[in-house]
Amino acid sequence: MAYWISPSDLTFLYGGCPLCFTLKVRHGVTQPSIPMPSIFSSIAEAQETFFTGKRTEDVLPSLPPGVIRFGEERVRSVPLEFPGSPTPLVINGRFDSLVELDDGNWVLVDFKTGQPGKDKATMYSRQLHAYVKAMEQAAEGFPSIKPITRMGLLSFVPGDVQLESPDRQLLGGSLEWTEVDRDDTTFDAFLAEVAGVLDGDPPDPIEGCLWCSYRGDMRRLGGSSSSAEEDGGETIxxxxxxxxxxxxxxxxxxxxxxxxxxxxxxxxxxxxxxxx
The missing domain is CATH 2.20.25 (N-terminal domain of TfIIb)
Structure with a gap:
């Protein structure tokens, strides 16, 4: 048995509420999904299609010479073990793109739509580290790619609109590369923390978590005095x-x-x- 971890859940779900994260990973209890506006996916897909196969000198001069490869590839790590935690973690997800540099190294690229900045680099650091971990310690049958020496966000900021014809509009904007510093020591310590949380007693609900508040309201309306531990305390x-x-x-x-x-x-x- 292993706990299966999504890179994006390390960024948003664990950071938002460790209890909701535990309920999903350990018990398969997921939050109701909130659809993301499809325009963001459409822009990301168009970027991946355009950039794949192109030289960085032509489209991404912020990076050393190389070729952009591998749009939307599924990755999975071997079971990752941590001291004091009997259950290993498996990272399973799908990254955006990689750049194969001429010197043999690789760069992980994550496409974003919106204003760039160092706050975004901090926000997505865990997610990008998880992709790197999955590729450099890949399970059999999945891409094994290393060394990945750099990673970052390529942000598209919509700005101008041009009317090419009466029925065709072009959306333009700026592109900016934001470097995400690689820190394996900090990320490995974070994964060990996650493993400890999953193998331990369920965390307390986070104040301000809307889903925990919703579950509490439903219990009160139903006349139940059940605790958060009953939501996830009994190990299944x-x-x-x-x-x-x-x-x-x-x-x-x-x-x-x-x-x-x-x-x-x-x-x-x-x-x-x-x-x-």
């Missing part, structure tokens, strides 16, 4: 999916409880809860 042995080896969630069906893959309907792996 959640298996990995027998088909894709991904995380699963406890569900109830016509014939009783079972574990279903979180990737459903793309993956329809199940495990009978009575077998656990």
């Amino acid at each position: 042995d959640v298996p990995n999916c027998p088909r894709c080896d991904g995380p699963m969630k406890l569900r109830k069906g016509q014939y009783g409880a079972f574990f279903g893959c979180l990737k459903y309907p793309e993956c329809k792996g199940t495990v009978d809860a009575g077998d656990r």
Whole structure:
């Protein structure tokens, strides 16, 4: 058994509420999804398509000479073990792009839309470190790429609009590279902290977490005095999916409880809860 970790969850979910993070990773209890405006995904996809295969001298002179490669690749780490934590972590996610430098090194590039700045570098540092860890300590069958010596954000800031024809508008703007400093020592200590939280008692709800407040309100309306520990305190042995080896969630069906893959309907792996 291993805890499967999404790089983006290390940035947003763990930083926002360790209890919600624990409920998702350890028990498969996810927050209701809030759709991201599709325009951001459309801009990112257009950037990846345009930049892939181009030389940095032509499109990204902030970086040393090289070629932009590998748009939207799935990565997965080997199980990562930490002292004092019996359950390893597996990092599983999808990065934007890499630059293969002429000197044999690599640069990780993450596309963003919006104002750049050092605050963004700090915000996304854990996510980028997680991608690097997954590639430099890759599981079998996934990209093994090293050394990744630099990483950063390529931010598109929309600015001007041009009307090319009555039915075609062009959106222009500026591009800015923001370097994210690599600090493996700090990131490894952070991962050890995460492993300790997942293997320990459930964290207390964070004051101001809207989802924890919502769960508390629902318990009060239902007349229950259950604590946050009842949300996640009892350790459930959640298996990995027998088909894709991904995380699963406890569900109830016509014939009783079972574990279903979180990737459903793309993956329809199940495990009978009575077998656990």
